[in-house]
Amino acid sequence: MKKRVLITGGAGFIAHHTIRHILNHTDWEIVSLDRLDYSGNLNRISDMMTEISEKDKKRLRVVHHDLRAEVNDMLTADLGKFNFILHMAASSHVDRSITDPLTFVYDNVVATCNILNFARKNKNLELFVYFSTDEVFGPAPNKVKYKERERYNSTNPYSATKAGGEELAVAFENSYHIPIFITHTMNVFGERQHPEKFIPKCIISARDGLFVEIHSNKNKTKAGSRHYIHASDVADGCLFLIKNRKKIIKKNKIDYGGAKCPKFNLVGPIELDNLELAKLIAKSVGKKLKYKMVDFHSSRPGHDLRYALDGNLMKKLGWKPKVSIEERIDQVVDWTLKNKRWLKI
Template sequence: MPERILVTGGCGFVAHHFVEHILKATDWEVVIWDKLTYASCGFDRLQDIQCFDDKRVTVLTTDIAAWPSDGVLKETGLVDYVVHMAAETHVDRSIEDAAPFVLSNVLGTLRVLSVARWYHVNRHPLSRFVYFSTDEVFGPAAPGVLHKEGDPYHCTNPYAATKAGGEQMALAFANCYRLPVLITHCMNVFGERQHPEKFIPMVLKKVLAGEEVTIHADATCTVPGSRFYIHARNVAGALLFLLEQETEPGEMVNIVGQQEVDNLTLARLIAKVAGKDLKYKLVDFHSSRPGHDLRYALDGTKLARMGWSPPMGFEESLTKTVQWMLDHPRWLREE
């Protein structure tokens, strides 16, 4: 029988790319749990990749902050893997109101871990439970610094704090119950069907409208913030690769983009692909967006030594993504 995987938040941006990759690269069956918040865009992403009606895919609507109903558990069935990607992720929203982030990212993670433990002990041993986390738990990285797996947390906003809380809960289940937990840290992910509130589609939307783009910089407004951007398909490939590796309960692995790019350079690349001029303004990021950090950086040595590298480079991925957005403008509209 084919293996079966539960993906929480499977209607979301990164997770739907992972679902698509699983369907293309394996014969596995996929179960999706999703609350269908604004970030899910309903079933649009699953319909767009033509998997909503796929017989290998089961989509269940449930709120991970509550224990799933008997019906949801019955339809989920026995699973071999759980990849927990459901989360509230927008930093600005977390600064405005942290409560939904605590409910989803901390309490929700506890619920999913508890269900996984119940399955693991009473029904069917899990091969792996993946907790999909973020570079932001480590806080800002000074120039030249790359955060390694296991470095101390230094959260600077409620989103990061709730993801760190989820990580600690996952580690507790690994240590206390020997649940086969793997924690991944990922950096800024981009790709097709990303919500227009995120940086790359937001820049493209403003460039097309001839509007000014705000670029967050240091206090002197001369050094723009930087990130290691990575395409969602590369993230999906890395996740599937990790599911096939032998890891210890509670082990951590960073999934990192190939090169560091400052946000002004990124905005210029987006404008270039769109064939438009870039109007921009550098602003002091601490004054304009308290709780945001100028630079994030992760060390990707561990995953590289395990044998994985991104199949497509950053600039090629970005060019193809921006062109796709230009060809599919409905994904630039907030609906």
């Protein structure tokens, strides 16, 4: 029997790349579950599916459901059983969490509880993957890179609710013995990303000769930095974890006081500051970058200057992104300029 995977938030940015990656690298059947809010867009899936063969298209089914509500018996019967569940659905825009924290509690904590409850009914479930973020660790001082098991320090409601979802996952593995992995990912970019995000905004500004705002320190001398990673590389890391889960559990013997839910940082190839990144984008667009440094840190609580994760565990296990950041930027800029409708909100 073919393996079956449920991907929540399937119409979202990272999840639709993950659907494509799984269709291209396995023979598994996929169900995408999404409620289609402001950041969920079924056009992502239909657009992406133009690159998939007619035969493989049949392996994807799309289901509409808002995980704020439980997965009731009727939907449970309709969805069927799964070997893997990738929980990617979330309210993910940090700015919105600062103005409306409660929405994030419903979507990132309550919804996580509902999908974990559904996972309990899947007796043959081989792995549940919870997608978390580097932001649970809060800002990273210079030269510090957080490893998987370091202390949490959420600076905004988005990261706090993602950390809350992580702890629910830990509790479900402890209480109900569901096999769960947790991933921490840093800033993800790629084709069909929401135009509110930094990279699509930079592409628009570079193309149209507008000023790009670069998030910086108080003195406006130092730009914020991140490890950017392409969504296909996140999907690749995720599939690596699923396929190698048994070996990884054996190898990943570090005992954190018997803590459940192995955690893995999926990190981009290099750390880039936002100015370097914007310059790379402008170069790829073929224009000179116009920019101004903006002190977001003190004017907007909840935004941090530097995030950094240590990707050594995944490297030791045998995984790292296969394509350089420069090639990925060229790929995304080229695709986006040819597919302009994805730059409109």
